[in-house]
Structure formats: C-alpha cells, structure tokens
Amino acid sequence: MTTAWYDAPSHAAGAALVARLAESPGGMPDVDLRAGGVRVPTAEQIAGVARELGLVANPAGVQTLGVVIEAAQPAAVRTFWRTALGYEQGDGLDDPLRRDPKFAVRRLEEPRPLRNRIHVDVVRPSAAVDAARAVTEREPSGPYGVMLPDDEGNEVDLVPGDPLPGTTDWLALFAAMTFYPTSSPAQLVTKVAELADAAGIPLMIDVRAEGVVIDSGKDQWEDGESVDPRFVALATQIEAAAKDLGLRADPARLRFVQFGIDAVDVPAVRAFWLTLLGYAEDDRPHVTDIYDPRRLNPVLFFQQLEEPRRQRNRIHFELDVPQDAVAARVEAALRAGGRLLDERPYLVADPEGNEVVIGARKTCPST
DSSP: OOEEEEEOSSHHHHHHHHHHHHTSTTOOOOEEEETTEEEEEOOHHHHHHHHHTTOEEOGGGOOEEEEEEEESSHHHHHHHHHHHHTOEESSSEEOTTSOSOOEEEEEOSSOOOSOOSEEEEEEEEHHHHHHHHHHHTOOOBTTTTOEEEOTTSOEEEEEEEEEOTTOSSOEEESEEEEEEEOSOOHHHHHHHHHHHHHHTOOOEEEEETTEEEEEOOTTTTEETTEEOHHHHHHHHHHHHHHHHTTOOOOGGGOOEEEEEEEESSHHHHHHHHHHHHTOEEOOSTTOOOEEOTTSOSOOEEEEEOSSOOOSOOSEEEEEEOOGGGHHHHHHHHHHTTOEEEEETTEEEEOTTSOEEEETHHHHSOOO
16 A cells, blocks of 8 residues: 655644544544654545645655565464564565564575574563464573574564553553554544643554554653653553543554664664665664654664674565655665665665665565
C-alpha cells in the first residue's frame, strides 16, 4: 500500500483528520499521527479530507525502510525470525499492527559464513521474550545475555522490556508504549492529542482497526538515567482518559525494532546513512543513533569495528521511496561515499560495503 505524508502544526490537527476518517464508510485506515504531521494511505477521499482541514502534502515524508535476510535454508530462517519478532507471514514477515519494519527472507546463492556487520535489536514484553526463547530452543548469550542466533548465524538481541515506573498501562521497550484495543478510536485519539499538545511532549499515535498504539519514541520518556516525571504525568493522564472511555490496555503485542551497523570508520558510515535516509542525529554524547525526524522508520545505531570484514552481509536494507525520488536518492547516496553496485534494481553500498536496494519494494518483491 502506498502512503502520503501531510504536514500538520500539532497533534490536534492530525487528530481532526482521524475523527473525520472515523466517520467515513469503509472502516478506519491505518493512520500514523505525529506532532508534526500524519501518514495515511494514498486515496483521493483521504486527500480531499486532508485538504479541507488545511493539511499540506509533503512527499519528503514518504519512505519505508525494510530488511532482507539471505539464507541457504530460507524456511528455517524465516520461522526463527517470525518467532523472534512476533510477526505474521504474508508476502514477507509483517508486524500484525503494521508499525515495525518489514522483513523478507530470500535464498542465498553463495556461502557467506562470517558474522554480519548489520544486526537487529528487538525489545518485547518479557513474557513474549520467554516464549520466543522456548519455541526456538535457544539460550541467550552475548555481552548482554540476550543474543539469539538463527540456524545460519544471523543474530538478534531479543531484549525483555519492563513496566514503565509510575504507570499501570505502559511498558518500557526502549520506547515507552501502550496499546488500547478499540473499534472506535476517534475519542481516545482526540484526547491523547490534546494532552500531548498541552504537555509539549511529542508522541507517536498509531491508529489501527485493532486499536490505538501510543509511543514515546526511543528514550524520549527518559530524563538522563531516570524516568522523566513530565512523561509519567502525561502517561497517567492518558491512562485516566482511556479508563473514562471504558478501555483497557493490552501492550502484549508491542515491540521495538532497531538496527545496528558495525563500522571501522563510524563517522563516514553514519554520514552516508544520514544523507540517504534524511535522518537526524541524536545529540546525546556517546550515542551514535540516527533517527527519522518524523518517527516513522527504525532507528539505526553504529558500533566500532576494529578490523574490516570484507565478506558481503547476509542482511541488507530495502528503501522504498516514490518512483520519482529514486534517482535523487541514489545520487545523494553516491555523493555521501556510496558505490553503485547494480541498476536493476538500484543496489548501493555504503563506504564499508553495507548494502541497500533503493526503490526495492516496487522492483524487488519478496519471495
């Protein structure tokens, strides 16, 4: 499904669009509401309502970053990742709530036995992590005691989350999150938007047919090393509003996904991905994160690699952008130190060989 991004001046402005769409026939579409805009499916009816509300389309906000894992035995690897992520299998592996990055598993044509330079972090409720470990029959290992490998050595740090201190409905999954199942989301979304605007705290409010996800974004609930009391105050206000509407939280299906890239020259590799993705730098000292300023796509972080690994990764990214933006993204990637490896589809490597297919979902379907 193609999407459109509309700039908006506040959460409340985006919530007004949600309220209008909730009244339209055909059911509630997926809506990703942010402090600065809203992402919706591309449809003339939705575009018309957005125009009536004074929302302005901005094609710069339209992109989706996914991941491909290449495997000698795709079926076994696919099963592992479906379990670790808690995803559903469709044309690829998909988040049932359609928030987190799409994964695909494809056949590996030649052996690549060395460790990947791209790896995956997944944070889920502790019960879901325990269940995934039991199903995969793997004991966690690694420096943090949370790493699980698939049958071919592709690694995931599967991290158990905790309740968010001071709240009853929220979990700390690197981001603070909660989920309220409801088939009538407009009232909750309107109230959450009002509370967030009043508090001056940006939230990710994702509206689905299944309910409403409310998300702080990675580490945005923290104040240094502890919980930000301002965020806890907002979270408890949201809990009270949901309770007044007769809603009960069910955060069990939530997760956080991010990707790490090992690099010898971290500044050069980080600069490449900043340019290609149009991401922003996390300005905290000793943090290498880069993030989507609209909080629609996954965080990337970078770790120091002492010696180069020349082998191609078994994991690469796929960046889906509008067709008329593909050439400009490729040119930007090359100016940032990338190398063009192929043109059908466009395959680009960063300065240390980590690969991304640009325009991938239109030209390189999952198998």
